[in-house]
Amino acid sequence: MSILTSFIAHFAILMPGIIIVFVLLRYDKFPEPPKWLIVTILLAFAGTTIFGTVKYDILRIHEWYPTYIGEELSGFSFYFLNFIDAYILVAFGEELVKYLVILLFCVRLKEFNEPLDGLIYGGMAGLGFALEEAFVYLSSAISAVAAAEPGTSEGTSEIIDTIFGRWTAIPAHVFFGLIMGSLFSYTIFNRVNKYLFLFLAILIPTLLHGTYDFILFVNLPHILFLFLYAGMLAWAVGLFVHYKGLQRLKNTEAEQKYNLN
Numbered sequence: 132m133s134i135l136t137s138f139i140a141h142f143a144i145l146m147p148g149i150i151i152v153f154v155l156l157r158y159d160k161f162p163e164p165p166k167w168l169i170v171t172i173l174l175a176f177a178g179t180t181i182f183g184t185v186k187y188d189i190l191r192i193h194e195w196y197p198t199y200i201g202e203e204l205s206g207f208s209f210y211f212l213n214f215i216d217a218y219i220l221v222a223f224g225e226e227l228v229k230y231l232v233i234l235l236f237c238v239r240l241k242e243f244n245e246p247l248d249g250l251i252y253g254g255m256a257g258l259g260f261a262l263e264e265a266f267v268y269l270s271s272a273i274s275a276v277a278a279a280e281p282g283t284s285e286g287t288s289e290i291i292d293t294i295f296g297r298w299t300a301i302p303a304h305v306f307f308g309l310i311m312g313s314l315f316s317y318t319i320f321n322r323v324n325k326y327l328f329l330f331l332a333i334l335i336p337t338l339l340h341g342t343y344d345f346i347l348f349v350n351l352p353h354i355l356f357l358f359l360y361a362g363m364l365a366w367a368v369g370l371f372v373h374y375k376g377l378q379r380l381k382n383t384e385a386e387q388k389y390n391l392n
Contacts, residue, residue, distance in 0.1 A: 137273065143294050144265050147301040148258050155254050158375060161384040164242055168255050174236055175259025178228040183267070192220060198348070213348040218341030226336045229256040229308050233315055234329075244385040246316040247374040253312020254305050261304035265297040299360070303343060306363040307336040313370045318390050325390040339363060 156162055186192055193199040197208075198216045237243055237252040272290040314332035318325055339359075346356045 140269060140290055140294065144269055144297050145262070147298050148262055151254065151258065151302060151305050155251055159247060159251060160378045161245065163248065163251055167240055167242055171232060171237055171252055171255040172259035174232045175229060175256040176263045178232060179260045179263035182224055182228050186224065196220065210349060214345060217345035217348050218337065221344050222337045222341035225260060226307060226311070226333060226340055229260055229311060230333045232256045233312060238315060238319060238391065244388070245378065246320050247378050249312035249316025250309050250371055250374060253308040253315065257305040257308025261301040265301060268293045268297065303360065303363065306367045307340050309367045309370060310339070311336045319388050320386055322389055
């Protein structure tokens with residue numbers, strides 16, 4: 132594969148992320164410092180790498196878990212093992228990466244000082260995770276091109292499939308991050324039960340993410356996937372419009388923070 136083709140493939144896979152970042156920042160009345168947004172993305176990127184190392188190099192799940200080794204499954208075991216895979220081995224671990232980035236880094240920033248910031252930093256954490264994951268898939272597809280026989284389209288089709296697949300996965304990760312960030316914001320800027328809402332901040336994105344993957348893993352009707360995706364999109368857009376509307380009424384950015392200790 133030529134350098135130009137590789138560059139085009141990487142740019143194409145980044146397009147959803149570029150669009151999302153532009154929208155989030157373009158309509159923020161009080162823009163966040165770019166350096167903290169970049170750090171958030173990089174922390175999620177690094178956390179994803181660590182998660183992948185633990186999962187595949189230490190626990191080596193792909194060598195023994197039935198759904199990873201292609202073991203023939205049917206009936207209850209098929210659905211149960213895929214349920215564990217989708218909700219625990221994938222969704223919980225991946226959402227935990229974003230959760231820790233927001234909890235241990237983002238909410239401690241003095242720049243995290245209004246409810247919309249939860250969506251901004253949550254979206255950036257989701258984007259950082261999604262980009263690392265996308266590059267891993269793309270690297271695998273590029274390797275397939277290198278291994279394919281000259282004159283065949285096997286590897287090229289895998290790259291195209293990877294790009295189109297990431298165009299749904301990258302926004303989905305950002306949606307999970309936006310929803311998670313909104314729950315952090317609700318915890319911080321309202322006098323509520325801190326532990327309940329911090330629990331919901333990991334539980335709800337994990338359930339959404341797990342359902343997203345479970346539908347794909349067991350090949351349920353595509354209409355269910357479209358319904359879930361449309362619901363997440365509507366939820367994320369609704370949150371942004373709501374907090375953006377509240378932001379228009381403000382002359383200054385900072386608000387009172389609670390529940391940080």
